[in-house]
Amino acid sequence: MSSPDFIDALQALGFTGQEAALYRALLEHGELSGYEAAKETGISRSNAYHALASLVEKGFASRVEGEATRYAALSLEDVGRLVRSRQEMSIKNALAAAPQVKQGGTPFLSVSGRAAVLERMRLLCQGAEDRLYLALDATDLEDIRDDLAEATARGIRVTVLCNRAWELDGALVHVRRKARGPVRVIADGRKVLTGELDQARGECVFSENPHLVNLIKDSLTHEIQIVQARATERN
Amino acid sequence: MSSPDFIDALQALGFTGQEAALYRALLEHGELSGYEAAKETGISRSNAYHALASLVEKGFASRVEGEATRYAALSLEDVGRLVRSRQEMSIKNALAAAPQVKQGGTPFLSVSGRAAVLERMRLLCQGAEDRLYLALDATDLEDIRDDLAEATARGIRVTVLCNRAWELDGALVHVRRKARGPVRVIADGRKVLTGELDQARGECVFSENPHLVNLIKDSLTHEIQIVQARATERN
DNA sequence: AGAGCGTAGTACTGTATAATACCACTATGT
DNA sequence: ACATAGTGGTATTATACAGTACTACGCTCT
Structure with missing residues (x-):
């Protein structure tokens, strides 16, 4: 170096x-x-x-x-x-000197650039209190491996939907057929990050909007069920 | 605020x-x-x-x-x-890119100003691996209470020689008669900080020099023995 | 004379901040 | 229809300050 x-x-x-x-x-x-x-x-x-x-x-x-x-x-x-x-x-x-923070809004926030998207994912991992669902490519998962490892070490239940058999101690990994798809990360059933991410760029939206959270939750749940059903057929 | x-x-x-x-x-x-x-x-x-x-x-x-x-x-x-x-x-x-560090020297380093002395004490607490001895006034001890608490929480054995009954969970506190005396902090039997400290100023020396370490160690040990002997007489 | 020790001062550059000017669009009052 | 105010946004200039480059000066010791 x-x-x-x-x-x-x-x-x-x-x-x-x-x-x-x-x-x-x-x-x-x-x-x-x-x-x-x-x-x-x-x-x-x-x-x-x-x-x-x-x-x-x-x-x-x-x-x-x-x-x-x-x-x-x-x-x-x-x-x-x-x-x-x-x-x-x-x-x-x-934190001690913070002003009164206006609560309640759940806007759709733009997160642009691969680095910013990965950083926002790390924040979701670090801030998670209960569960994390992630639909990501393995190469992207690698970039946040440390943060996911820390999350599982804290007892956060981590479920991953990935395009190949990616491994992390303590995480439940489903392998889907589709080579690539949109980013979908849900933290604690309340926060969601979704959009496009590849090696050169990222264009995502972050929100705590319940409609968007439910939409992405349904999408993920549905896809995980398909993967599980297919695994059952193979056995 | x-x-x-x-x-x-x-x-x-x-x-x-x-x-x-x-x-x-x-x-x-x-x-x-x-x-x-x-x-x-x-x-x-x-x-x-x-x-x-x-x-x-x-x-x-x-x-x-x-x-x-x-x-x-x-x-x-x-x-x-x-x-x-x-x-x-x-x-x-x-840390990864650090150059080759020259080892071995044990100079006497000047630490001036109350804030700098307290900061150096905190570094000694944070960096301690086994034991900490501190001869300090209670008001000064209060300023590093959090760091000492973290040290005891990590299993570091903390022994305090103080001018009044100062309390910290997990620390052994001896109370001496002398109202005030020089600062003497020893970490792991290898690092020492000593000098003058009051509310407005500080003038200390930090060193890993074995002679100074032994000198301060003897001084502290001697004073703790006197305190213990006096306690035994009272009982 | 050269090396070592140390300070004072000037000049330039980049950044943060202050400020003004310009352009475009919309809403409102007359 | 027109003037004004408000909103949205960018470009430009000026100033102060910190970081850096650099020169000059003075002293001591070998």
């Missing part, structure tokens, strides 16, 4: 580009002075001193006690803990 | 100021058109449309299917799930 990905990942965690480069240098060398860090990364000393001070302020590095000021990185594991804790605090604060 | 804190918390989760204001308006109203959202928040329509598009791209809002474009907020619970997942992915990526 190349260096840029490490820098990208750190930037996603709140580092600026130069902070990330300096942090990486500190990881690799154990501890460095500002002058050494600037030389090692090619960042001008002026910016290096500023970015190191910022790393210390953010808690991602510490000053090493000694004569000349040297710096050491916080371990990456601890950086992970730190950003997780801070984010939990922010989420907690947001 | 006033509105600014909600906006601050959202900004910490990746919203810009205007995105946060618009998101809040969408939460309060269920769904809004761009024009309505601009009016509701006082943001110019040009910026409002741009920020709403950005909210959709970030996954924090969706377009409502219908004639005129209307928008609805992702629930705050789901926003929490989303940012957690993304952060987990970034942490995972960073």
Whole structure:
């Protein structure tokens, strides 16, 4: 794996580009002075001193006690803990300070793009309290395997209708003949995601509208019954 | 709790100021058109449309299917799930792409400021694998109660030396006579944090240096023995 | 003279925000 | 029929700020 990905990942965690480069240098060398860090990364000393001070302020590095000021990185594991804790605090604060939320509407929400559709599926898995039904292709299921595994581990009953024998511990998998069909995901009998999804694009609708939920539920139930009837004929 | 804190918390989760204001308006109203959202928040329509598009791209809002474009907020619970997942992915990526880390050094790291000291304590709690010893004042212990509770819940043995009868399920608490003393925290017999901490400031050193670890360990052990001896005399 | 240590300052770029202008359509009042 | 207000939406410019690039200066030590 190349260096840029490490820098990208750190930037996603709140580092600026130069902070990330300096942090990486500190990881690799154990501890460095500002002058050494600037030389090692090619960042001008002026910016290096500023970015190191910022790393210390953010808690991602510490000053090493000694004569000349040297710096050491916080371990990456601890950086992970730190950003997780801070984010939990922010989420907690947001929930505590949330305004009165208007309830009741069940609009049809547009979910466009493969990434957005998969992300919405993950949210359905993570938010599920009782049951999950999914009619998806195996390649799409693979992309949310971890989230489904976590759901089954939480005791969520997961039923899958798939185009081939896909396997997940704790999940009930039906294999249908049709090669491909629309996405249909139902969570807890209340939330539904449906539409088109392939490797390059996604165009789905998410809703808690009871009519749409019932429509998709009937569609799925019907298709699962066909699969079960066919399996019975074979036995 | 006033509105600014909600906006601050959202900004910490990746919203810009205007995105946060618009998101809040969408939460309060269920769904809004761009024009309505601009009016509701006082943001110019040009910026409002741009920020709403950005909210959709970030996954924090969706377009409502219908004639005129209307928008609805992702629930705050789901926003929490989303940012957690993304952060987990970034942490995972960073760990996977991490450079070779230089091992072995055990420098004395400076930890300045009350917030930074408490944060380092929390990291020690979260990272503990076996034991935690803490000599702290009760008011400081209160600030890390949640992290200590999580540690005991994970089976970490927590021993506290405190200036009054502080209580935490699963922790062993000794009460000393001295009103206040230096901070001394030892994790797993390997990591130590020590120094001064009061309500307005903190000035500590963190290290994995075996000499310092042993020094603080002896100091704590000695003081706990005195407390235990005194308790025995009283009985 | 060169390396190491550190700070101050300027300039450029990108982003967020503030603001204005323009265009089109619909509804309403006169 | 016309003017006005409201709604929907985009384009553009300007400003402030943070991040980054860069230069200059001063000091100490070898």
